[in-house]
Amino acid sequence: MSVITIERKILEKNDRIAEKNRQFFKEHGVFVLNFVSSPGAGKTSILEKTFQELSATLNIAVIEGDVQTDLDSQRVASYGVPVVQIITMGACHLEANLIRDAVQKLNLDGIDTLFIENVGNLVCPSNYDLGEAFKVVVVSTTEGDDKPLKYPGMFRNSSVLIINKIDLVPYVHCDLKLLKENALQINPALKIFEISCFTGAGIPEWCSWLSKREFPRL
Amino acid sequence: MHELAIAQNILEIVQQSVTEEQEPDVKWVRIRVGQLSGVVPDSLDFCFSAIVSETRMQQAGLAIEQVPTVSRCRDCGHQFQIEDMVFVCPSCKSANLEMISGKELEILEIELEDKRDNAL
Numbered sequence: 001m002s003v004i005t006i007e008r009k010i011l012e013k014n015d016r017i018a019e020k021n022r023q024f025f026k027e028h029g030v031f032v033l034n035f036v037s038s039p040g041a042g043k044t045s046i047l048e049k050t051f052q053e054l055s056a057t058l059n060i061a062v063i064e065g066d067v068q069t070d071l072d073s074q075r076v077a078s079y080g081v082p083v084v085q086i087i088t089m090g091a092c093h094l095e096a097n098l099i100r101d102a103v104q105k106l107n108l109d110g111i112d113t114l115f116i117e118n119v120g121n122l123v124c125p126s127n128y129d130l131g132e133a134f135k136v137v138v139v140s141t142t143e144g145d146d147k148p149l150k151y152p153g154m155f156r157n158s159s160v161l162i163i164n165k166i167d168l169v170p171y172v173h174c175d176l177k178l179l180k181e182n183a184l185q186i187n188p189a190l191k192i193f194e195i196s197c198f199t200g201a202g203i204p205e206w207c208s209w210l211s212k213r214e215f216p217r218l
Numbered sequence: 219m220h221e222l223a224i225a226q227n228i229l230e231i232v233q234q235s236v237t238e239e240q241e242p243d244v245k246w247v248r249i250r251v252g253q254l255s256g257v258v259p260d261s262l263d264f265c266f267s268a269i270v271s272e273t274r275m276q277q278a279g280l281a282i283e284q285v286p287t288v289s290r291c292r293d294c295g296h297q298f299q300i301e302d303m304v305f306v307c308p309s310c311k312s313a314n315l316e317m318i319s320g321k322e323l324e325i326l327e328i329e330l331e332d333k334r335d336n337a338l
Contacts, residue, residue: 188313
């Protein structure tokens, strides 16, 4: 047997492109958030509420990632927000090269904030740096309070947790206090917002924090 | 199922690291997978076997070293293995932790079968 020593990161190619993306965003003064969650947690609804609240404050653009259809980008475009749709054709996550290519299709003039909506999946997107400032993980109360414990990687790699659908707490088996405890056990530095896109509860707090740019250090 | 994408990344790095003549001799690809990496070793192994079967490296297998999540407390210096995903120092209860290991997703080395050995 002869041995060839390699010692390289398996995802080094993605990490290299992500770093270039990050540099590009920095040069263009664009602040980038990567939204991750399981399917149906309410990422697109949160974006819609955020556009409504901050249309006068921030200049937002969006990259939508979905396995199929451009339904989400149609929703985003109806707010007059510049949007590019990535259809992954089955792939379970976005990769940095997809973001690099999608950004070329966006006119970033005057844009100060870019939301990337990742494919709904709490496992795979956690490995892939896209060049974002940080990840925002969304969990909805209908998913139960044990999600952070089941998907620790994602909660560990995110800086912000948005708990959506708090209006449904009386009807579902979800202990909000326990959900937060579980999340903080995985990542004590998580900044947590509790919101309902249906009633609008908590949206002002999230938007006010977002527009103040008092962001956690990575 | 991003294990397939990761298996493709591994294959790419191996192909960059050996010559075309060496490809059929690749026996083992040693990799390190952290407990927090979100990668399922069995699934990765399966995906890798599936994609190498289409190449000249049909006999190549993955030798996967799994790495536990280890942390060091920045407040009291205690080093410990994270159990049950509780990211709190068991000694002083601080959450100010430095991650020592657990996020690894690395390719370490490639083992080639010696042609001369085969001939003997």
